[in-house]
Amino acid sequence: MPLFNKKKRIQYLGFNDVWFSVVGILILSLSTDYIFNNSFQSYPLGLAFYSWGASLIVTICDWLIIRRILIFLRKKYPDFRDDVKRIVIFFIAIVTIILIVDYVGGSLIEYVYRLLGKNANYITQLKVLLPVTLVTIMIMAIYEAMYYYVRLKKSIREEEQTKQVMIQAQLDTLRNQAQPHFLFNSLNTLRDIIDYDTKEDAKDFVDNLSGVYRFIIESGNSNLISLKKELKFAKAYIHIQSERFGDNLKLTWDIPEDKLSTMIVPMSLQLLLENAIKHNIVSKAKPLLITVVIKVDTLVVSNKIQAKSTQTPSTKIGLNNIKKRYQLISNKTPVINNDGEYFTVSLPLLKASNQKTTHENINY
Known part of the structure; x- marks a missing residue:
């Protein structure tokens, strides 16, 4: 039962309410006694405690019954869309329970006091029960506020986790897309080497290519990599192209x-280096110069446009792939500029803090 099981208390109430119940019952019982009899002003101390004890018994009955109904309604209507219905039913239940318990309990306590020869008026009236009902509703509203907070926090966390899973899936798709793109262009290069160079050159190219792919595998599934490692990979790739x-x-x-x-x-x-080599003439008459520099917080890759007369079919994957991955990871986007003479791409350099944040651990 939630009354004795801490885990279930937290599950259905949103928090461990032991001390809240103790304090709430004391406040409610003292308020009830003050409204009905003002015992500690009207009676001697001994009788005042008897009178307050009677209010305490009735309050405990009210509290436990209402609390039990609260848990039952939360089990029956757990969704946010049922909140209005649940709260309306709970409000009606509070009023009904107070009317019944306080009236019956007050009558019984008065009867017992009469048997003991004590004079005490516990027969409840509607105008007296109204403030008791309001105080009870206010206290129970704290239960609702805590419950709503816990569910909201859980809902936000689950929503953000779902978003993260979706974003990670997109990043995995884009990352896996980039590798076949690299392989596709590498195979085109290998075809040209086979056509124009020696068999030994082709074998050397394949050996170096396998080393580059080993680097890709070792880089793992990271969404971001240090510029130092990316430069190492890019220079290994350029080394392969320089052989050609x-x-x-x-x-x-x-x-x-x-x-x-x-x-x-x-x-x-x-x-970017791959695309520059793929789409431009690289010859003795027209050497291709590519500059890779840092400007402020961007890595700028630029080359003079010297388009081939017969273009290798473009998959249009490279630049779109880079842009989409940046958009998913951060709030910064690569800038692409083609002025007809130079083709320039500026890649934002990021820090861990630049990555898009989530609300998984949000605290309102």
Whole structure:
């Protein structure tokens, strides 16, 4: 029973109400005694305690019965949409119980006092029961407020957990999308090597590619990665491409040491480098220069546009993938600029505090 089981008291009442019940019964019994008899002003001390004891007995009966009805109604109507119905029924129950218990209890107590030869008037009247009912409703309203607070807190936590699961699923999908995109472009590069270079060059490319994929696997399922690790991965990728293009592919790196600990979306820098190589001419006549620099709190990747006459079919995954992952993780979004001469992408550098917060631990 919830009366003796702490876990069930918390489940149905929202908190452990032992001390609340003790204090509430004392307040209600003293209020009732004051309204009915004002015993401690009207009677000698001994009789005053007898009189207050009678009010205490009636109050305990009121409290336990009303509390039991409260628990029953919460079991029967547990949802937020049933709150109005439950509270109306509970209000009617409070009034009914007070009328019945106080009238019957008062009559019995008066009868007992008469048998003992004591003079006490406990027959209740409606005008006297009204303030008792109001005090009881106010005390029981505290139960409702606590119960509503606990359920609201639980509802918010569950809603935020659901959102987190959905966001994580989207991030997993996008992250898993980026890897096939990398493989697709790598296979296109391998096809070109097979067509124009030696078999040994193709074998070296495959060996280096396997090393890069090992890095992808080791990076795990992180939604953010340090700039230091992303740079290591990007430079490993450029190393592979340099075996194919030699000095025709040039990169300028300007990364301050104090920015290496900042965070970035995994594979975002590599995808930008990959797209630049894929969509631009890289030749002796037209070397491709890519600059990777830090400006304020952004990583800026820029290259001169020298579009190929025959474009490799685009999957249109890379940039959209990066933008969506940034939007899901933070309130910052990459900035893409194409002025016809240069193609530039600015990736926000993040900190752990920049990640979108949830209300899982919210406290109102």
